Amino acid sequence: xxxxxxxxQVYVCGVEDVPVGEGLRVESDELPEPVAVFNDEGRFYALSxxxxxxxxxxAEGEVKDxxxxxxxHWARFDLETGRARSLPALLPVRxxxxxxxxxxxxxxxxxxxxx
Ligand code: FES
Numbered sequence: 001x002x003x004x005x006x007x008x009q010v011y012v013c014g015v016e017d018v019p020v021g022e023g024l025r026v027e028s029d030e031l032p033e034p035v036a037v038f039n040d041e042g043r044f045y046a047l048s049x050x051x052x053x054x055x056x057x058x059a060e061g062e063v064k065d066x067x068x069x070x071x072x073h074w075a076r077f078d079l080e081t082g083r084a085r086s087l088p089a090l091l092p093v094r095x096x097x098x099x100x101x102x103x104x105x106x107x108x109x110x111x112x113x114x115x
Contacts, residue, residue: 009099009106012037016103018044023059023068025049026107035096035107038063038079044078045099046107052084052091083092 006035010030018024018039026049027034036049036059047068056072063069067076067085075089082095097108 007108007110009108011104012046012107013105014103015044015100015105018105021063023061023063025057025059025068030069030109031107032111033094036068036090037098037105037107038068040064040066040079044100044105046096046098047077047079047082048093051075051089052093053089058093 012026023036023038034049038045051070059070060071069076076085082092099106
């Protein structure tokens with residue numbers, strides 16, 4: 001009867017794997033989908049990698065001002081919330097909480113807790 005939703009922290013990369021202003025696409029069995037990890041001036045963020053407008057990889061986009069610009073049609077997404085900030089994208093992409101610990105980047109995803 002209880003509907004406790006568990007969360008799991010998944011190691012995705014080291015901080016040195018994502019240069020400032022860039023993104024890194026990460027695929028893992030522990031992630032619900034490919035995730036793009038971004039480094040904006042030393043702050044790390046994670047979004048669904050696939051643009052909500054079509055199929056571009058947001059990890060290939062340009063990062064600045066806490067936004068990533070899709071490399072295909074240049075829609076911009078907020079790195080904190082995943083909200084679409086410019087056309088042609090209308091829908092958000094999923095934003096994942098990020099934790100950086102001892103130079104390692106972790107993304108928090110729902111579920112997991114393998115039993
Ligand atoms: S695929 Fe990203 S804006 Fe079109």
